[in-house]
Amino acid sequence: MSIPTFVFSILLPHLLFVSQQCHLVLASEYHGGRWKLLQTSIGISAMHMQLLWNDRVVVFDRTDFGNSNLSLPNGRCRNDPTEAALKRDCSAHSVEYDVPSNKFRALMVQTDVWCSSGAITPDGNLVQAGGFNDGERRVRVFSPCRSRACDWQEIPNGLTARRWYATSHILPDGRQIIVGGRKQFNYEFIPKSIAAANTFNLPFLLETNDFGAENNLYPFVFLNVDGNLFIFANNRAILLDYVKYKVVKTYPTIPGGDPRSYPSTGSAVLLPLKNLKRAAAIQAEVLICGGAPKGSFFQASRGNFITALNTCARMVITDPNPQWVMETMPLARVMGDMILLPNGDVLLINGAGSGSAGWEMGRNPVLSPVLYRPDNKIGSRFKTQKPTIIPRMYHSSAVLLRDGRVLVGGSNPHAFYNFTTAFFPTELSLEAFSPAYLNANFDSLRPRIVDPKSMSGFTYRKRITIQVVITAEVSENSVSVTMVAPAFNTHSFSMNQRLIVLSDDKVKALGNSAYSIEVTSPRSRNLAPAGFYLLFVVHQDIPSQGIWVKLQ
Template identity: 65%
Template sequence: MTLSTSLHYHPLLFFFLFLLHAPPCPAAGGSWSILLQSIGISAMHMQLLPNDRVVMFDRTDFGTSQISLPNGKCRHNSTDCSAHSVEYDVASNSIRPLMVLTDVWCSSGALMPNGRLTQTGGWGEGFRVVRTYRSCDACDWREIPNALNEQRWYATNHILPDGRQIIIGGRQAFNYEFYPKASTTENSHSLPFLVQTNEPNIENNLYPFVFLNPDGNLFIFANNRAILFDYSKNQVVRSYPTMPGGQPRNYPSTGSAVLLPLRIQQGTVNTVEVLVCGGAPKGAFVNALNGKFDRALDTCGRINISDQNPQWLMETMPLARVVGDLLLLPNGHVLNINGASAGSAGWELGRNPVLNPVLYRPDHPVGSRFQVQNPSTKPRVYHSTAVLLRDGRVLVGGSNPHDKYVFTDVLYPTELSLEAFSPSYLDPRLSTLRPNIISPKTKTKMHYSKKMVIRFTVPGPVNPSLVSVTMVAPSFNTHSFSMNQRLLVLPSSNSSKVVGQSYYTVDVTAPPSGNIAPAGNYLLFVVHNEIPSPGIWVRVR
């Protein structure tokens, strides 16, 4: 029996479905909860793993952390027996110390298709190191010395359709390389765009914003400019207009960026948009060094990179923000979280923490896209992080604007706590609208272009036109950028089918290729009236 047929026998449902056509009332802009008062380190880097654990790490030369390595272990050639990396178990709300040997300060990484975190570069003896982490109860970091051609510090990584990582840029590294390498003699490749966007003694092009375009090329944004780049031919395919105003958006004028949701229709994606928000104005870094803290940028630039004549649309945020994080939520909204409202990235260089996250709703009309959320009580400034969890919460950690761990006599003490932001879609008052996936089970395999039937429940009435299925790639978050972040809206049948009381099915088609969805692990959600289910893990191949 279809949903429309059932309405003939249940006229009261018409009233409820009328209400469902309007977005649900926000539950006071979300809520916050402290998960752990201390994880022992300040979480400078963060990655969700496909077993619902989160690996986090700091730099190794901050001094002794507040969590010891197990079984009396110490780092080689060091008297430091404390951990500088931990694994957080979401289910048990507990942490386990890990040993990382070389310095991972300001490094980069990506989750490989097999679910293993491969992380690259860092500082000093960590410049050319590749580290891998496979999660298990007794697993630890493995390190591969001299695995990179160049010193990679403040670089950006992205997973490619063939399963490799591309590693782009870094301090005084105006080039890119791949990992794993095709051979031991594979060289780096020059990228003049990084020279062109480099400002002497300031840079403003570190941690470039990189996204895989569905045509297989890379969108690369650095400073205030962007290109579409064919990495296989080492060619610039097209150059985009400079963002209006010409203000820098990359480290140390650190803004954030996100690839807006990709809607797959008839085996392709017709519209590809990038959003770049916040940052610090020209001169802010030098001014902050001299004790003057300029107001952060309050603008976002949005561009359709697939358009024949792409132009930036500029929008004004309700709160200026530098060193903030843009995160995709399962319902396609974008959360802007963490950061400061003055100064720039760098030791002691930020001021006036922004405690309120802000939602950006891409499909709303211009002028009504931003929505201020409830504030945290924890300043999360330089070196703070955030990732999406499978249950729809946002895990938030870190914040250390100091050269070492400093807890007293400073404006913003080093923050060791871990907290969660629950968007308004998790409010209990909306529980009757919230789906729950019954099948397939988590860790299901999805094959490109193949159909899948998803069975789910919703306690209350369902409007089929308000049901969608999304997939989110878990990202590597550090320094206000979530590498490999990606949300796909899967093509589905026009209507959900009733298969029993409060039970429904929806038919979806897997992404068509690795250009649209690189092989690997994704979180899959059923979304009803902008309210997502808890996710399940799927592995696309």
């Protein structure tokens, strides 16, 4: 793939810097990973992505920018008298991407899904909430199937409030909570019930709202192991008892006080949760990285692009007296994504080195991912990886795939599709980043799961046996089993992203490089809500391909 001359002239200084950084890493144990272009164009820009249990990824953009570069099949068209761009639109704004075949097909959404949210239900359906204009109170459902006939189904007035830039999270009882959104300082639940048919005030969202810049949109929401919700907005966090509708803990402000949520867009993950049978309590820890200094949004709107934040803040949210611990990243980053990898490492990918989220407000693309290893000592956790050549700026996305790669798409910092502007043209491509654990040099260490091929009768607190083949010698305590919940990714946040380490492994040699591994499934729905997960066997930090398991 070649780089247009005008783009190369912009990126050359950054590429030289990145290549110098990457050169230092190539001799390390991680070798920097590798990139592969999968599709030069899927016809739409990947603003939102969700991996499903059938190894297909639902991708969608917004509907109000006019025609996409992909037509709807069989002469289908969307007729929408409320649409600002086209009242009759015969182009697609969503696709289903089939990972194994590297093919895609057009899907049809009826209303505007711009800046919406989503989560996977326990039965494997994608339930997507909100959007803009006529889509702001819609709920949409995509039920995965093996055929090519599945498509979006829409529920009018599925939401009580207008939800634009809100966050969805699956709950232990299978419902979803929808938190915040523009001018919405409250939350609600789907599906509705008589007891929870309305919205519930959350003053915290008003308190963290910088009027004008806001900085409380797309709040970072994680289900804590006690069943309460950790909610972060701007530079502060609370623990919410959503059953009793009250805040049960207020956390310290991040040191420095700079905002980390949209539009000063950093990213966040709940670090791996260890399902230790011998432990009375499970520790939960949150990591928040990057963002933009206070005032960056206003400055960028005036053409002054302030350098992004280069710090991460980490806190054990289950501690009686929790405190943030600060770390420094190799590269400053705003609008980056944080992806949990099967071995428990965190990949920071996409984004810009200066500016803010918003139309045309980012500069200096950060082309190099960074690997963060949470179990290393502080000061030795970050490793810069091999750079891509495609800037992934505002409205880019990334999701983990079953084979251990990270699918990357999107980047459209414009109000419409624009392929000629000098600054970061609309990007319709998909590429994959392969972490170094996929290098063929590690094939002898890599486990291959031979039984089961998948698992549906997977229940809580159950001993399960997994058979694998590992050609290298297996030493004591070198094998672990992880479960990763597939996340809904948009605007630099992966909603419902979760990794559980099924510890207390018993490994038995069966002969001929075969081993059986016995582990205990998660202890409760607070630790791991029911639904589909990717299960991996990890040997010396090298993961197998995943298998789909349904926890119920």
